[in-house]
Amino acid sequence: MNKKLGLLVAFLLFALVLVACGGGETVTETVEVEVTRIVEVEVPAEGGGAAEAVEFAGGGDTLAEVQSRGQLVCASNSAVPGFANLEADGTYTGFDYDYCRVVAAAVLGDSEAVEVRPTTATERFPVLQSGEADVLIRNTTWTLSRDTSLGFDFQPTTFYDGQGMMVRQDSGITTLADFEGGSVCVQAGTTTEKNLADVFRREGINAETIVLPDNPSTTAAYDEGRCDGLTTDKSGLVASRTQTNNPDEHVILDVTMSKEPLGPLTRHGDNNWGDVVMWAVNCTIEAEELGITSENVDEFLGSEDPVVLNLLGVEGDLAQAMGLENDFCVEIIRQVGNYAEIYDRNLGPDTATYVPRGLNALYTDGGILYSPPFR
Ligand SMILES: N[C@@H](CCC(=O)N[C@@H](CS)C(=O)NCC(=O)O)C(=O)O
Numbered sequence: 184m185n186k187k188l189g190l191l192v193a194f195l196l197f198a199l200v201l202v203a204c205g206g207g208e209t210v211t212e213t214v215e216v217e218v219t220r221i222v223e224v225e226v227p228a229e230g231g232g233a234a235e236a237v238e239f240a241g242g243g244d245t246l247a248e249v250q251s252r253g254q255l256v257c258a259s260n261s262a263v264p265g266f267a268n269l270e271a272d273g274t275y276t277g278f279d280y281d282y283c284r285v286v287a288a289a290v291l292g293d294s295e296a297v298e299v300r301p302t303t304a305t306e307r308f309p310v311l312q313s314g315e316a317d318v319l320i321r322n323t324t325w326t327l328s329r330d331t332s333l334g335f336d337f338q339p340t341t342f343y344d345g346q347g348m349m350v351r352q353d354s355g356i357t358t359l360a361d362f363e364g365g366s367v368c369v370q371a372g373t374t375t376e377k378n379l380a381d382v383f384r385r386e387g388i389n390a391e392t393i394v395l396p397d398n399p400s401t402t403a404a405y406d407e408g409r410c411d412g413l414t415t416d417k418s419g420l421v422a423s424r425t426q427t428n429n430p431d432e433h434v435i436l437d438v439t440m441s442k443e444p445l446g447p448l449t450r451h452g453d454n455n456w457g458d459v460v461m462w463a464v465n466c467t468i469e470a471e472e473l474g475i476t477s478e479n480v481d482e483f484l485g486s487e488d489p490v491v492l493n494l495l496g497v498e499g500d501l502a503q504a505m506g507l508e509n510d511f512c513v514e515i516i517r518q519v520g521n522y523a524e525i526y527d528r529n530l531g532p533d534t535a536t537y538v539p540r541g542l543n544a545l546y547t548d549g550g551i552l553y554s555p556p557f558r
Pocket of ligand 1: 375
């Protein structure tokens with residue numbers, strides 16, 4: 184381990200210990216801020232600038248590592264039903280988890296070759312930075328500072344979200360202004376925490392913010408009545424509502440406090456691995472647009488449409504430039520499905536975590552999902 188990497192790991196461990204020893208249920212700004220400092224302050228102290236920070240955060244050849252290991256280590260979530268949830272039988276389910284499977288299908292031809300590394304909001308960035316995981320797929324918002332000073336690359340947004348607010352139906356709260364003199368539960372290490380402070384400041388609302396370390400404790404604190412409202416991404420609120428004692432007693436206000444584009448992250452500096460994850464995601468979106476599903480993908484192999492033949496690798500050798508098999512997209516669709524199949528399985532009308540497609544519809548259906556060409 185070189186000196187810089189050693190220093191980084193030491194600081195990250197120190198930061199994690201700080202969090203673990205944070206004491207009590209209520210914490211203030213923790214690891215994300217610590218990590219930001221580590222990356223921004225420690226690297227220049229070693230004599231580098233922005234480019235050094237990127238190298239420091241880890242380039243490498245993740246594709247080769249995953250292929251030789253035969254398994255993808257995917258940093259994700261374990262407590263957000265619909266997105267990434269550890270079930271009672273020890274298996275994972277969810278939209279984000281399915282995107283871990285998409286990457287494994289693309290790279291290894293086996294969507295089940297995934298080891299999930301569950302992370303809280305505060306743990307997720309050190310886990311990817313240190314190389315403990317190959318990719319982070321966990322309701323993580325694409326922001327400038329995460330993209331730059333934290334040393335990541337954001338791959339295509341898989342879920343366009345926005346921050347919302349949940350309240351008890353009988354609370355009488357219908358707008359953010361009604362929080363004057365009230366309180367809100369929020370999870371540490373999230374964009375949520377910062378957006379809330381910004382919105383309340385902008386609107387001149389004086390309310391107490393109770394910051395908790397993870398999703399279960401944040402939802403439980405709200406459910407026990409310690410706060411008047413619970414705020415996170417709207418998708419997260421749908422998940423959290425299922426975790427309350429009486430979901431029907433809670434409503435999600437018709438308020439959107441921010442933009443939260445959620446998608447996979449890779450380490451900055453490993454461009455080829457970033458391309459692999461990017462085109463694996465794009466495959467699912469393009470397949471939906473072309474009407475290719477896990478059920479009919481084999482029929483499409485005999486298509487006469489050159490666009491389909493390129494996507495499925497029947498013609499051309501597009502994927503070889505990334506070090507993948509030409510049929511990587513066939514494996515994704517066959518084993519995991521196209522975007523709509525993944526969405527409906529986890530967030531569709533027949534699930535307990537139903538979220539209307541909204542912005543996440545294809546651009547041809549009034550949404551903003553759009554894959555660049557497989558050309
Ligand atoms: N998208 C926001 C929030 C993401 C986030 O961490 N949300 C919480 C609340 S839904 C969560 O996933 N918690 C899971 C956990 O701590 O186990 C971000 O990137 O900061």
